[in-house]
Amino acid sequence: MCGIIGYSGHRRACDVIIEGLSRLEYRGYDSAGILVNENGKFVTVKREGRLDNLKKTLENYSLNGTSGMGHTRWATHGGPTDYNAHPHGTDRVMLIHNGIIENYLEIKSLLVEKGYTFKSQTDTEIAACYLDLCYKGDPIAAIREMLVKIEGAYALVMMFSDRPGELYAVRKDGPLIAAPGEGENFLVSDITASIAYTNKYFVVEEGEIAIVTSDAIKVIDHDGNTIEKTVSVVNWNTDQAQKEGYDHFMIKEIHEQPSVIRRTISARIKNGLPDFTSDGLPHGFFSKFKSIKIVACGTAMHAGLIGKNLIEKLARVPVTVDLASEFRYNDPIMDENDLMVVISQSGETADTLAALRLAKARGVTTLAIVNVAGSSIAREADNVIYTYAGPEISVASTKAYSVQISVLYLIAFSIALDRGKIYENKAKSFVESLCSIPEMVENTIKLMPAVEKIAEHLKDHENVFYIGRGLDYALSCEGSLKLKEISYIHSEACSAGELKHGTISLIVEGMPVIALCTQNELTAKMLSNIKEVKARGAHVVLIAKHGESVSEDVADDLIIIDAVDDLFTPFAATTVLQLIAYYTAKARGCDIDKPRNLAKSVTVE
Protein backbone atom coordinates (compact mmCIF):
# COMPACT_ATOMS: atom_id res chain seq x y z
CA MET A 1 0.00 0.00 0.00
CA CYS A 2 2.79 2.36 -0.95
CA GLY A 3 3.67 4.04 -4.22
CA ILE A 4 6.96 3.34 -5.94
CA ILE A 5 8.71 4.81 -8.95
CA GLY A 6 12.09 4.05 -10.50
CA TYR A 7 13.58 6.09 -13.35
CA SER A 8 16.53 5.87 -15.70
CA GLY A 9 16.75 8.34 -18.58
CA HIS A 10 17.99 11.68 -19.80
CA ARG A 11 16.09 14.06 -17.50
CA ARG A 12 16.84 15.14 -13.96
CA ALA A 13 15.64 12.04 -12.13
CA CYS A 14 14.68 14.13 -9.09
CA ASP A 15 12.06 16.11 -11.03
CA VAL A 16 10.59 13.08 -12.75
CA ILE A 17 10.39 11.09 -9.53
CA ILE A 18 8.78 13.87 -7.50
CA GLU A 19 6.17 14.38 -10.19
CA GLY A 20 5.49 10.63 -10.29
CA LEU A 21 5.21 10.51 -6.51
CA SER A 22 2.67 13.30 -6.52
CA ARG A 23 0.45 11.05 -8.65
CA LEU A 24 1.10 8.06 -6.44
CA GLU A 25 0.52 9.85 -3.16
CA TYR A 26 -3.01 8.43 -2.96
CA ARG A 27 -1.39 5.04 -2.27
CA GLY A 28 0.02 6.25 1.02
CA TYR A 29 1.15 9.57 2.39
CA ASP A 30 2.75 9.00 5.79
CA SER A 31 6.22 9.81 4.49
CA ALA A 32 8.17 10.00 1.25
CA GLY A 33 11.72 9.57 0.08
CA ILE A 34 13.91 9.77 -2.98
CA LEU A 35 17.30 8.46 -4.05
CA VAL A 36 19.33 9.84 -6.95
CA ASN A 37 22.54 8.33 -8.24
CA GLU A 38 24.92 11.30 -8.41
CA ASN A 39 28.07 10.20 -10.24
CA GLY A 40 28.07 6.75 -8.73
CA LYS A 41 27.13 7.94 -5.22
CA PHE A 42 23.70 7.52 -3.69
CA VAL A 43 22.09 10.69 -2.40
CA THR A 44 19.00 9.87 -0.34
CA VAL A 45 16.51 12.38 1.08
CA LYS A 46 13.54 11.23 3.20
CA ARG A 47 10.90 13.11 5.12
CA GLU A 48 7.98 12.10 7.29
CA GLY A 49 4.56 13.50 6.40
CA ARG A 50 3.25 14.61 3.06
CA LEU A 51 5.28 14.81 -0.13
CA ASP A 52 5.38 18.59 0.25
CA ASN A 53 7.76 18.16 3.20
CA LEU A 54 10.15 16.23 0.98
CA LYS A 55 9.81 18.79 -1.82
CA LYS A 56 10.68 21.62 0.59
CA THR A 57 13.78 19.78 1.82
CA LEU A 58 14.89 19.09 -1.74
CA GLU A 59 15.07 22.85 -2.37
CA ASN A 60 18.36 22.70 -0.44
CA TYR A 61 19.82 20.08 -2.78
CA SER A 62 21.06 20.28 -6.31
CA LEU A 63 20.52 16.82 -7.73
CA ASN A 64 21.37 16.40 -11.39
CA GLY A 65 21.63 12.60 -11.65
CA THR A 66 19.49 10.96 -14.31
CA SER A 67 18.60 7.77 -12.50
CA GLY A 68 16.95 7.14 -9.19
CA MET A 69 13.85 6.02 -7.36
CA GLY A 70 11.18 7.36 -5.03
CA HIS A 71 8.62 6.09 -2.58
CA THR A 72 5.49 7.33 -0.88
CA ARG A 73 4.67 5.31 2.22
CA TRP A 74 1.66 3.94 4.04
CA ALA A 75 3.19 2.74 7.30
CA THR A 76 2.95 -0.92 8.31
CA HIS A 77 6.12 -1.75 10.31
CA GLY A 78 7.38 1.30 12.18
CA GLY A 79 5.71 4.68 12.50
CA PRO A 80 5.75 7.45 9.90
CA THR A 81 9.20 8.93 10.58
CA ASP A 82 12.12 10.19 8.47
CA TYR A 83 14.09 7.05 9.30
CA ASN A 84 11.30 4.67 8.40
CA ALA A 85 10.69 6.35 5.05
CA HIS A 86 12.10 4.53 2.02
CA PRO A 87 14.56 4.03 0.32
CA HIS A 88 16.44 1.76 2.70
CA GLY A 89 19.81 0.03 2.49
CA THR A 90 23.52 0.58 2.60
CA ASP A 91 26.18 2.55 0.70
CA ARG A 92 26.22 -0.22 -1.91
CA VAL A 93 22.62 -1.35 -2.19
CA MET A 94 19.35 0.56 -1.77
CA LEU A 95 15.75 -0.39 -2.40
CA ILE A 96 12.13 0.74 -2.20
CA HIS A 97 9.33 -1.63 -1.28
CA ASN A 98 5.58 -1.95 -1.39
CA GLY A 99 4.31 -4.85 0.72
CA ILE A 100 5.31 -6.69 3.88
CA ILE A 101 8.28 -8.99 4.46
CA GLU A 102 6.71 -11.44 6.90
CA ASN A 103 9.86 -13.23 8.11
CA TYR A 104 11.87 -10.07 8.68
CA LEU A 105 12.55 -10.78 12.35
CA GLU A 106 14.20 -14.09 11.55
CA ILE A 107 16.36 -12.42 8.85
CA LYS A 108 17.14 -9.58 11.22
CA SER A 109 18.73 -11.94 13.79
CA LEU A 110 20.85 -13.45 11.07
CA LEU A 111 22.00 -9.99 9.93
CA VAL A 112 22.74 -8.91 13.50
CA GLU A 113 25.08 -11.90 13.80
CA LYS A 114 26.84 -10.68 10.65
CA GLY A 115 27.32 -7.25 12.25
CA TYR A 116 24.57 -5.25 10.52
CA THR A 117 22.95 -2.39 12.41
CA PHE A 118 19.67 -0.73 11.49
CA LYS A 119 18.38 2.81 11.41
CA SER A 120 14.68 2.05 11.07
CA GLN A 121 12.03 -0.27 12.49
CA THR A 122 11.00 -1.44 9.04
CA ASP A 123 10.83 -4.88 7.48
CA THR A 124 12.13 -3.21 4.30
CA GLU A 125 15.49 -2.25 5.75
CA ILE A 126 16.01 -5.89 6.69
CA ALA A 127 15.40 -6.99 3.10
CA ALA A 128 17.75 -4.27 1.86
CA CYS A 129 20.54 -5.30 4.22
CA TYR A 130 20.02 -8.93 3.29
CA LEU A 131 20.44 -7.98 -0.36
CA ASP A 132 23.63 -6.18 0.59
CA LEU A 133 24.85 -9.33 2.31
CA CYS A 134 24.15 -11.34 -0.86
CA TYR A 135 25.77 -8.80 -3.19
CA LYS A 136 29.18 -9.85 -4.44
CA GLY A 137 29.18 -7.80 -7.66
CA ASP A 138 26.43 -9.66 -9.54
CA PRO A 139 23.04 -7.98 -8.95
CA ILE A 140 21.00 -10.81 -10.48
CA ALA A 141 22.70 -13.46 -8.36
CA ALA A 142 22.17 -11.33 -5.24
CA ILE A 143 18.50 -10.72 -6.02
CA ARG A 144 17.91 -14.42 -6.60
CA GLU A 145 19.57 -15.29 -3.31
CA MET A 146 17.47 -12.71 -1.48
CA LEU A 147 14.24 -13.94 -3.07
CA VAL A 148 14.89 -17.43 -1.77
CA LYS A 149 15.06 -16.00 1.73
CA ILE A 150 12.31 -13.41 1.96
CA GLU A 151 8.67 -14.34 2.54
CA GLY A 152 5.63 -12.13 2.14
CA ALA A 153 4.39 -9.64 -0.41
CA TYR A 154 6.57 -7.22 -2.28
CA ALA A 155 7.18 -5.01 -5.24
CA LEU A 156 10.84 -4.03 -4.99
CA VAL A 157 12.97 -1.64 -7.01
CA MET A 158 16.68 -1.96 -6.27
CA MET A 159 19.81 0.04 -7.14
CA PHE A 160 23.48 -0.81 -6.76
CA SER A 161 25.91 2.10 -6.41
CA ASP A 162 28.51 0.50 -8.68
CA ARG A 163 25.87 0.12 -11.41
CA PRO A 164 24.90 3.72 -12.20
CA GLY A 165 21.83 4.09 -14.39
CA GLU A 166 20.58 0.55 -13.69
CA LEU A 167 17.46 -0.40 -11.76
CA TYR A 168 16.30 -3.88 -10.91
CA ALA A 169 12.78 -4.90 -9.97
CA VAL A 170 10.81 -7.93 -8.81
CA ARG A 171 7.39 -8.47 -7.35
CA LYS A 172 5.17 -10.96 -5.55
CA ASP A 173 1.56 -10.14 -4.65
CA GLY A 174 2.11 -6.44 -5.25
CA PRO A 175 1.67 -4.29 -8.35
CA LEU A 176 4.66 -3.40 -10.53
CA ILE A 177 4.49 -1.92 -14.00
CA ALA A 178 7.36 -1.22 -16.40
CA ALA A 179 6.80 1.75 -18.70
CA PRO A 180 9.08 2.13 -21.73
CA GLY A 181 9.66 5.68 -23.02
CA GLU A 182 12.02 7.34 -25.55
CA GLY A 183 15.53 7.26 -24.12
CA GLU A 184 14.03 6.81 -20.65
CA ASN A 185 12.31 4.01 -18.80
CA PHE A 186 10.18 3.68 -15.69
CA LEU A 187 9.14 1.22 -13.02
CA VAL A 188 5.95 2.27 -11.28
CA SER A 189 3.21 1.02 -8.98
CA ASP A 190 0.68 2.23 -11.50
CA ILE A 191 0.75 4.00 -14.79
CA THR A 192 -0.48 7.35 -13.50
CA ALA A 193 3.10 7.90 -12.28
CA SER A 194 4.69 7.59 -15.74
CA ILE A 195 1.84 8.75 -17.95
CA ALA A 196 3.23 12.28 -18.34
CA TYR A 197 6.15 10.73 -20.25
CA THR A 198 4.87 7.58 -21.91
CA ASN A 199 1.56 5.83 -22.50
CA LYS A 200 3.24 2.44 -22.94
CA TYR A 201 3.42 -0.18 -20.24
CA PHE A 202 3.66 -3.86 -19.39
CA VAL A 203 3.32 -5.78 -16.18
CA VAL A 204 6.37 -7.32 -14.53
CA GLU A 205 5.10 -10.77 -13.62
CA GLU A 206 5.88 -12.77 -10.52
CA GLY A 207 9.10 -14.77 -11.00
CA GLU A 208 10.53 -12.24 -13.46
CA ILE A 209 13.38 -9.80 -12.91
CA ALA A 210 13.24 -6.47 -14.77
CA ILE A 211 16.49 -4.68 -15.51
CA VAL A 212 15.96 -1.06 -16.47
CA THR A 213 18.44 1.37 -18.04
CA SER A 214 17.81 4.54 -20.04
CA ASP A 215 18.01 2.52 -23.29
CA ALA A 216 16.06 -0.61 -22.53
CA ILE A 217 13.95 -2.68 -20.20
CA LYS A 218 15.13 -6.26 -20.17
CA VAL A 219 13.07 -8.92 -18.44
CA ILE A 220 14.49 -12.31 -17.54
CA ASP A 221 12.96 -15.42 -16.06
CA HIS A 222 14.21 -17.50 -13.19
CA ASP A 223 16.79 -19.23 -15.43
CA GLY A 224 18.09 -16.03 -16.94
CA ASN A 225 16.25 -16.40 -20.28
CA THR A 226 15.11 -13.12 -21.82
CA ILE A 227 11.31 -12.75 -21.96
CA GLU A 228 9.74 -10.78 -24.82
CA LYS A 229 7.04 -8.68 -23.21
CA THR A 230 3.99 -7.40 -25.04
CA VAL A 231 3.76 -3.66 -24.59
CA SER A 232 0.26 -2.22 -24.10
CA VAL A 233 -0.86 1.33 -24.66
CA VAL A 234 -3.13 3.14 -22.23
CA ASN A 235 -5.42 5.94 -23.38
CA TRP A 236 -5.54 7.87 -20.11
CA ASN A 237 -3.84 11.23 -20.37
CA THR A 238 -2.28 13.43 -17.75
CA ASP A 239 -5.31 15.72 -17.63
CA GLN A 240 -7.56 12.86 -16.63
CA ALA A 241 -5.47 12.42 -13.55
CA GLN A 242 -5.60 16.09 -12.63
CA LYS A 243 -8.24 18.07 -10.78
CA GLU A 244 -9.22 20.19 -13.76
CA GLY A 245 -10.17 23.19 -11.69
CA TYR A 246 -12.25 21.37 -9.08
CA ASP A 247 -11.32 21.87 -5.43
CA HIS A 248 -10.89 18.15 -4.89
CA PHE A 249 -10.59 14.98 -6.91
CA MET A 250 -13.68 13.67 -5.16
CA ILE A 251 -16.00 16.37 -6.52
CA LYS A 252 -14.35 16.12 -9.93
CA GLU A 253 -14.96 12.39 -9.92
CA ILE A 254 -18.60 12.85 -8.85
CA HIS A 255 -19.04 15.12 -11.88
CA GLU A 256 -17.45 12.52 -14.15
CA GLN A 257 -20.12 9.96 -13.32
CA PRO A 258 -22.47 10.64 -16.24
CA SER A 259 -19.71 10.24 -18.82
CA VAL A 260 -18.09 7.17 -17.25
CA ILE A 261 -21.44 5.42 -16.82
CA ARG A 262 -22.18 6.15 -20.48
CA ARG A 263 -18.78 4.81 -21.53
CA THR A 264 -19.08 1.68 -19.40
CA ILE A 265 -22.57 0.65 -20.50
CA SER A 266 -22.37 1.58 -24.17
CA ALA A 267 -19.53 -0.90 -24.66
CA ARG A 268 -21.89 -3.67 -23.48
CA ILE A 269 -25.07 -2.91 -25.38
CA LYS A 270 -25.79 -4.37 -28.82
CA ASN A 271 -29.13 -4.09 -30.59
CA GLY A 272 -30.59 -2.65 -27.42
CA LEU A 273 -29.65 -5.69 -25.31
CA PRO A 274 -26.83 -6.48 -22.87
CA ASP A 275 -23.89 -8.07 -24.65
CA PHE A 276 -20.58 -8.98 -23.02
CA THR A 277 -18.94 -10.59 -26.03
CA SER A 278 -16.42 -7.75 -26.33
CA ASP A 279 -15.30 -8.76 -22.82
CA GLY A 280 -14.80 -12.31 -24.05
CA LEU A 281 -17.97 -13.64 -22.40
CA PRO A 282 -20.05 -15.73 -24.81
CA HIS A 283 -23.83 -15.29 -25.05
CA GLY A 284 -25.50 -17.23 -22.27
CA PHE A 285 -22.33 -17.16 -20.14
CA PHE A 286 -24.22 -16.47 -16.92
CA SER A 287 -27.02 -18.98 -17.43
CA LYS A 288 -24.96 -22.04 -16.56
CA PHE A 289 -24.48 -21.01 -12.92
CA LYS A 290 -26.94 -21.96 -10.20
CA SER A 291 -25.83 -19.28 -7.80
CA ILE A 292 -23.55 -16.27 -7.62
CA LYS A 293 -21.12 -15.26 -4.91
CA ILE A 294 -20.10 -11.62 -4.87
CA VAL A 295 -16.99 -10.84 -2.85
CA ALA A 296 -15.40 -7.43 -2.36
CA CYS A 297 -14.40 -4.80 0.22
CA GLY A 298 -15.75 -1.41 1.24
CA THR A 299 -17.61 0.49 -1.43
CA ALA A 300 -17.14 -2.32 -3.95
CA MET A 301 -18.94 -4.64 -1.52
CA HIS A 302 -21.77 -2.12 -1.29
CA ALA A 303 -22.02 -2.23 -5.08
CA GLY A 304 -22.35 -5.98 -4.65
CA LEU A 305 -25.36 -5.46 -2.35
CA ILE A 306 -27.10 -3.57 -5.15
CA GLY A 307 -26.15 -6.37 -7.56
CA LYS A 308 -27.65 -9.01 -5.26
CA ASN A 309 -30.93 -7.12 -5.02
CA LEU A 310 -31.18 -6.72 -8.81
CA ILE A 311 -30.12 -10.23 -9.80
CA GLU A 312 -32.36 -11.92 -7.25
CA LYS A 313 -35.32 -9.69 -8.07
CA LEU A 314 -35.07 -9.90 -11.86
CA ALA A 315 -33.42 -13.24 -12.54
CA ARG A 316 -34.39 -15.24 -9.44
CA VAL A 317 -30.83 -16.56 -9.06
CA PRO A 318 -29.57 -16.72 -5.46
CA VAL A 319 -26.72 -14.32 -4.75
CA THR A 320 -24.60 -14.00 -1.63
CA VAL A 321 -22.46 -10.96 -0.88
CA ASP A 322 -19.43 -11.28 1.38
CA LEU A 323 -16.69 -9.06 2.65
CA ALA A 324 -13.50 -10.50 1.19
CA SER A 325 -11.70 -10.33 4.55
CA GLU A 326 -14.38 -12.60 6.09
CA PHE A 327 -14.97 -14.82 3.08
CA ARG A 328 -11.37 -15.95 2.75
CA TYR A 329 -11.16 -17.26 6.33
CA ASN A 330 -14.64 -18.75 6.60
CA ASP A 331 -13.99 -21.91 4.61
CA PRO A 332 -16.73 -20.92 2.14
CA ILE A 333 -18.93 -23.54 0.55
CA MET A 334 -18.66 -23.32 -3.23
CA ASP A 335 -18.51 -25.57 -6.24
CA GLU A 336 -18.49 -25.57 -10.02
CA ASN A 337 -22.15 -24.51 -10.12
CA ASP A 338 -21.22 -21.15 -8.60
CA LEU A 339 -19.95 -18.07 -10.31
CA MET A 340 -17.64 -16.02 -8.11
CA VAL A 341 -17.79 -12.31 -8.92
CA VAL A 342 -15.12 -10.14 -7.34
CA ILE A 343 -15.48 -6.37 -7.56
CA SER A 344 -12.57 -3.99 -7.15
CA GLN A 345 -11.72 -0.53 -8.38
CA SER A 346 -7.97 -0.91 -7.93
CA GLY A 347 -7.76 -4.60 -8.72
CA GLU A 348 -5.11 -4.81 -6.00
CA THR A 349 -7.09 -5.17 -2.76
CA ALA A 350 -5.26 -7.92 -0.89
CA ASP A 351 -8.30 -9.59 0.66
CA THR A 352 -10.28 -9.57 -2.58
CA LEU A 353 -7.31 -11.02 -4.43
CA ALA A 354 -6.93 -13.75 -1.80
CA ALA A 355 -10.65 -14.60 -2.03
CA LEU A 356 -10.33 -14.83 -5.80
CA ARG A 357 -7.37 -17.18 -5.49
CA LEU A 358 -9.27 -19.32 -3.02
CA ALA A 359 -12.20 -19.69 -5.42
CA LYS A 360 -9.88 -20.54 -8.29
CA ALA A 361 -8.10 -23.14 -6.20
CA ARG A 362 -11.49 -24.77 -5.59
CA GLY A 363 -12.28 -24.92 -9.28
CA VAL A 364 -14.89 -22.17 -9.23
CA THR A 365 -15.33 -19.96 -12.31
CA THR A 366 -14.36 -16.40 -11.51
CA LEU A 367 -15.34 -13.06 -12.98
CA ALA A 368 -13.76 -9.78 -11.94
CA ILE A 369 -15.36 -6.36 -12.31
CA VAL A 370 -12.29 -4.16 -12.19
CA ASN A 371 -11.31 -0.61 -13.09
CA VAL A 372 -7.53 -0.74 -13.33
CA ALA A 373 -6.26 -2.52 -16.42
CA GLY A 374 -3.41 -4.92 -15.86
CA SER A 375 -4.05 -5.05 -12.09
CA SER A 376 -3.47 -8.30 -10.19
CA ILE A 377 -7.18 -9.18 -9.90
CA ALA A 378 -7.78 -8.43 -13.58
CA ARG A 379 -4.94 -10.70 -14.56
CA GLU A 380 -5.78 -13.58 -12.29
CA ALA A 381 -9.54 -13.82 -12.77
CA ASP A 382 -10.83 -16.24 -15.42
CA ASN A 383 -12.94 -13.47 -16.90
CA VAL A 384 -12.85 -9.69 -16.59
CA ILE A 385 -15.33 -6.93 -17.19
CA TYR A 386 -13.49 -3.63 -17.04
CA THR A 387 -15.32 -0.60 -15.75
CA TYR A 388 -14.28 2.50 -17.64
CA ALA A 389 -14.11 5.01 -14.82
CA GLY A 390 -10.61 6.20 -15.70
CA PRO A 391 -8.20 6.85 -12.82
CA GLU A 392 -9.98 7.36 -9.50
CA ILE A 393 -7.64 9.40 -7.34
CA SER A 394 -9.81 10.38 -4.39
CA VAL A 395 -9.58 7.79 -1.63
CA ALA A 396 -13.36 7.96 -1.29
CA SER A 397 -14.73 5.92 -4.15
CA THR A 398 -17.54 7.56 -6.14
CA LYS A 399 -17.44 7.09 -9.90
CA ALA A 400 -15.99 3.58 -9.53
CA TYR A 401 -19.09 2.58 -7.53
CA SER A 402 -21.44 3.99 -10.16
CA VAL A 403 -19.78 2.08 -12.98
CA GLN A 404 -19.64 -1.09 -10.89
CA ILE A 405 -23.39 -0.98 -10.36
CA SER A 406 -23.95 -0.12 -14.04
CA VAL A 407 -22.24 -3.38 -14.98
CA LEU A 408 -24.29 -5.26 -12.37
CA TYR A 409 -27.51 -3.88 -13.88
CA LEU A 410 -26.52 -5.21 -17.29
CA ILE A 411 -25.58 -8.57 -15.79
CA ALA A 412 -28.95 -8.77 -14.02
CA PHE A 413 -30.83 -7.98 -17.26
CA SER A 414 -28.74 -10.51 -19.14
CA ILE A 415 -29.35 -13.35 -16.67
CA ALA A 416 -33.06 -12.53 -16.41
CA LEU A 417 -33.37 -12.68 -20.18
CA ASP A 418 -31.33 -15.88 -20.55
CA ARG A 419 -33.39 -17.60 -17.89
CA GLY A 420 -36.65 -16.52 -19.45
CA LYS A 421 -37.64 -14.38 -16.47
CA ILE A 422 -38.18 -11.36 -18.70
CA TYR A 423 -39.03 -11.03 -22.40
CA GLU A 424 -36.72 -9.35 -24.86
CA ASN A 425 -38.97 -6.28 -24.96
CA LYS A 426 -38.70 -5.86 -21.22
CA ALA A 427 -34.91 -6.29 -21.35
CA LYS A 428 -34.77 -3.64 -24.07
CA SER A 429 -36.84 -1.23 -22.03
CA PHE A 430 -34.60 -1.83 -18.99
CA VAL A 431 -31.52 -1.12 -21.13
CA GLU A 432 -33.18 2.03 -22.42
CA SER A 433 -33.83 3.20 -18.86
CA LEU A 434 -30.21 2.49 -17.99
CA CYS A 435 -29.12 4.60 -20.95
CA SER A 436 -31.06 7.55 -19.52
CA ILE A 437 -29.21 7.33 -16.20
CA PRO A 438 -26.28 9.62 -17.14
CA GLU A 439 -28.74 12.46 -17.76
CA MET A 440 -30.44 11.74 -14.47
CA VAL A 441 -27.12 11.90 -12.63
CA GLU A 442 -26.38 15.22 -14.36
CA ASN A 443 -29.68 16.58 -13.01
CA THR A 444 -28.89 15.27 -9.56
CA ILE A 445 -25.52 17.02 -9.50
CA LYS A 446 -27.44 20.29 -9.99
CA LEU A 447 -28.83 19.76 -6.48
CA MET A 448 -25.43 20.75 -5.08
CA PRO A 449 -26.50 24.08 -3.52
CA ALA A 450 -29.37 22.41 -1.64
CA VAL A 451 -27.09 19.64 -0.41
CA GLU A 452 -24.47 22.16 0.66
CA LYS A 453 -27.05 23.84 2.93
CA ILE A 454 -27.88 20.50 4.55
CA ALA A 455 -24.17 19.83 5.04
CA GLU A 456 -23.84 23.13 6.93
CA HIS A 457 -26.22 21.67 9.49
CA LEU A 458 -24.66 18.19 9.57
CA LYS A 459 -21.13 19.46 10.08
CA ASP A 460 -21.71 20.25 13.76
CA HIS A 461 -22.85 16.76 14.67
CA GLU A 462 -20.75 13.80 15.75
CA ASN A 463 -23.29 11.07 14.95
CA VAL A 464 -25.50 10.54 11.92
CA PHE A 465 -27.83 7.66 11.01
CA TYR A 466 -28.82 6.48 7.55
CA ILE A 467 -32.00 4.48 7.12
CA GLY A 468 -33.67 2.77 4.17
CA ARG A 469 -35.29 -0.46 2.99
CA GLY A 470 -34.44 -2.76 0.09
CA LEU A 471 -32.21 -1.00 -2.45
CA ASP A 472 -32.35 2.06 -0.21
CA TYR A 473 -30.80 0.07 2.64
CA ALA A 474 -27.90 -0.99 0.41
CA LEU A 475 -27.47 2.68 -0.50
CA SER A 476 -27.59 3.71 3.15
CA CYS A 477 -24.59 1.48 3.84
CA GLU A 478 -22.63 3.25 1.11
CA GLY A 479 -23.81 6.73 2.16
CA SER A 480 -22.74 6.08 5.72
CA LEU A 481 -19.29 4.78 4.75
CA LYS A 482 -18.75 7.82 2.52
CA LEU A 483 -19.62 10.26 5.29
CA LYS A 484 -17.53 8.63 7.99
CA GLU A 485 -14.42 8.10 5.90
CA ILE A 486 -14.02 11.71 4.80
CA SER A 487 -15.76 13.81 7.47
CA TYR A 488 -14.78 11.69 10.52
CA ILE A 489 -18.37 11.92 11.76
CA HIS A 490 -19.51 8.65 13.26
CA SER A 491 -22.29 7.29 11.08
CA GLU A 492 -24.30 4.12 10.96
CA ALA A 493 -26.58 2.59 8.39
CA CYS A 494 -29.62 0.81 9.73
CA SER A 495 -32.30 -1.03 7.86
CA ALA A 496 -35.34 1.12 8.69
CA GLY A 497 -37.32 -1.92 9.74
CA GLU A 498 -34.59 -2.91 12.17
CA LEU A 499 -34.56 0.40 14.09
CA LYS A 500 -36.93 -0.88 16.74
CA HIS A 501 -34.66 -3.80 17.50
CA GLY A 502 -32.02 -1.65 19.12
CA THR A 503 -30.71 1.34 17.20
CA ILE A 504 -33.67 3.61 17.91
CA SER A 505 -32.48 3.93 21.51
CA LEU A 506 -29.69 6.15 20.17
CA ILE A 507 -32.08 8.65 18.59
CA VAL A 508 -32.17 11.81 20.70
CA GLU A 509 -33.24 15.41 20.18
CA GLY A 510 -31.55 16.89 17.09
CA MET A 511 -29.88 13.68 15.92
CA PRO A 512 -29.55 13.79 12.11
CA VAL A 513 -31.18 10.85 10.33
CA ILE A 514 -30.78 10.61 6.57
CA ALA A 515 -33.74 8.65 5.28
CA LEU A 516 -33.93 7.20 1.79
CA CYS A 517 -37.40 6.63 0.41
CA THR A 518 -37.20 5.89 -3.30
CA GLN A 519 -39.04 2.56 -3.52
CA ASN A 520 -42.79 2.90 -4.17
CA GLU A 521 -43.83 -0.35 -2.56
CA LEU A 522 -41.91 0.49 0.61
CA THR A 523 -42.94 4.14 0.92
CA ALA A 524 -45.69 3.59 3.49
CA LYS A 525 -43.39 1.51 5.69
CA MET A 526 -40.59 4.04 5.39
CA LEU A 527 -42.87 6.92 6.29
CA SER A 528 -43.84 5.12 9.49
CA ASN A 529 -40.19 4.61 10.36
CA ILE A 530 -39.45 8.26 9.67
CA LYS A 531 -42.30 9.29 11.97
CA GLU A 532 -40.90 7.03 14.66
CA VAL A 533 -37.52 8.75 14.64
CA LYS A 534 -39.09 12.21 14.28
CA ALA A 535 -41.19 11.48 17.36
CA ARG A 536 -37.94 10.99 19.25
CA GLY A 537 -36.52 14.32 18.14
CA ALA A 538 -34.50 13.30 15.06
CA HIS A 539 -33.66 15.89 12.43
CA VAL A 540 -34.70 14.05 9.27
CA VAL A 541 -33.11 14.64 5.89
CA LEU A 542 -35.34 12.83 3.42
CA ILE A 543 -34.23 11.75 -0.05
CA ALA A 544 -37.30 10.88 -2.07
CA LYS A 545 -38.41 10.55 -5.67
CA HIS A 546 -40.31 13.22 -7.52
CA GLY A 547 -44.04 12.52 -7.38
CA GLU A 548 -43.69 10.26 -4.33
CA SER A 549 -46.45 10.75 -1.78
CA VAL A 550 -44.28 12.41 0.84
CA SER A 551 -45.43 15.68 2.29
CA GLU A 552 -42.86 18.32 3.22
CA ASP A 553 -43.72 18.21 6.92
CA VAL A 554 -42.55 14.62 7.22
CA ALA A 555 -38.93 15.78 7.07
CA ASP A 556 -36.82 18.73 8.17
CA ASP A 557 -34.94 18.78 4.88
CA LEU A 558 -36.11 17.30 1.64
CA ILE A 559 -34.08 16.35 -1.44
CA ILE A 560 -36.10 15.28 -4.46
CA ILE A 561 -34.52 13.21 -7.21
CA ASP A 562 -35.96 12.61 -10.70
CA ALA A 563 -38.85 10.18 -11.02
CA VAL A 564 -37.76 6.87 -12.56
CA ASP A 565 -38.74 3.26 -12.12
CA ASP A 566 -37.80 2.14 -8.57
CA LEU A 567 -35.14 -0.14 -9.98
CA PHE A 568 -33.06 2.78 -11.26
CA THR A 569 -33.08 5.19 -8.31
CA PRO A 570 -29.70 4.10 -6.85
CA PHE A 571 -27.70 6.22 -9.32
CA ALA A 572 -29.31 9.52 -8.35
CA ALA A 573 -29.67 8.63 -4.67
CA THR A 574 -26.03 7.66 -4.38
CA THR A 575 -25.00 10.92 -6.04
CA VAL A 576 -26.91 12.83 -3.35
CA LEU A 577 -25.23 10.74 -0.65
CA GLN A 578 -21.79 11.41 -2.14
CA LEU A 579 -22.53 15.13 -2.21
CA ILE A 580 -23.74 15.09 1.39
CA ALA A 581 -20.46 13.45 2.46
CA TYR A 582 -18.38 15.78 0.31
CA TYR A 583 -19.93 19.06 1.47
CA THR A 584 -20.03 17.98 5.12
CA ALA A 585 -16.33 17.08 5.04
CA LYS A 586 -15.59 20.34 3.26
CA ALA A 587 -17.53 22.35 5.84
CA ARG A 588 -15.49 20.63 8.56
CA GLY A 589 -12.23 21.50 6.79
CA CYS A 590 -11.22 17.86 6.32
CA ASP A 591 -8.57 16.60 3.95
CA ILE A 592 -11.16 15.20 1.57
CA ASP A 593 -9.05 13.40 -1.02
CA LYS A 594 -6.65 11.95 1.52
CA PRO A 595 -8.55 11.12 4.69
CA ARG A 596 -6.49 10.25 7.72
CA ASN A 597 -5.38 6.63 8.21
CA LEU A 598 -6.64 5.56 4.79
CA ALA A 599 -5.03 4.70 1.49
CA LYS A 600 -6.57 4.30 -1.92
CA SER A 601 -5.30 0.86 -2.60
CA VAL A 602 -5.31 -1.60 0.30
CA THR A 603 -2.64 -4.10 -0.71
CA VAL A 604 -2.10 -5.50 2.79
CA GLU A 605 -4.70 -7.52 4.68
Ligand code: M6R
Ligand atom coordinates in the same frame (compact mmCIF):
# COMPACT_ATOMS: atom_id res chain seq x y z
O1 M6R B 1 -9.94 -0.98 -4.95
P1 M6R B 1 -11.11 -1.66 -4.29
O2 M6R B 1 -12.39 -1.34 -4.97
O3 M6R B 1 -10.92 -3.14 -4.16
O4 M6R B 1 -11.17 -1.05 -2.85
C1 M6R B 1 -12.08 -1.51 -1.90
C2 M6R B 1 -12.18 -0.56 -0.73
O5 M6R B 1 -10.93 -0.41 -0.12
C3 M6R B 1 -12.68 0.83 -1.15
O6 M6R B 1 -13.91 0.75 -1.81
C4 M6R B 1 -12.84 1.73 0.08
O7 M6R B 1 -13.86 1.26 0.90
C5 M6R B 1 -13.09 3.18 -0.34
N1 M6R B 1 -12.19 4.05 0.34
C6 M6R B 1 -14.46 3.65 -0.02
O8 M6R B 1 -14.68 4.95 -0.47
